[in-house]
Amino acid sequence: MKIILDENLPKALKHYLSAYEVTTVQEQGWTGVKNGELMMRIDGVYDIFLTSDKNLKYQQNLSRRSIAIIELPTNRLKLLSTITDKILAEVESISSGMYVQISLEL
Template sequence: MPPPLKVLLDECIDRRLARSLPGHAVKTVPQMHWSGLKDGALLAAAARQFDVFITVDRNLAFQQHLPAFTIAVLVLQARTNRLADLLELVPSIEQALREPVAGVAITLRVEA
């Protein structure tokens, strides 16, 4: 079993997704009082305290130079950003959390 990771959920992700990731220390951007931080500042702050950042922002990897950050990024792509749709990605999230790669964005998609 891999060691528990410190995971940060972006503010646009339903906080209840954290319940589906037992065994990891999951916090949200609002819980950290980081709401409103721009992507670069958010990634820098997150990299100091977290192992993985989970977002639905598909542009993040294009707008930020991710190798400059010591945090792995998971980009979720479901039919919508509603919790019911994002929950379909939990098995993929769990798999990606087994071996997170810092400085890289991995896109997880719901297969149609």
């Protein structure tokens, strides 16, 4: 499974996803690429896009995309580390084209 982390997420989040092939927008050289263009670049190449951009689902028409998107509640690693089980569960269960929001509530 190929996962890409949005540039708004800490690169250290990759350590929690070490069982998967994970890269970041920055590592691909796409820093600053707008969401529409980014979606075109990653759709069909990656399986899952992790982001904390709460506006993505309102700004983009995601209905024709095959990539699964997981929206995280924050980009603060300290808080994300408290919900890694939830993140990993969603990574395992999400299907192509789905959009899922994860909350901080345990």
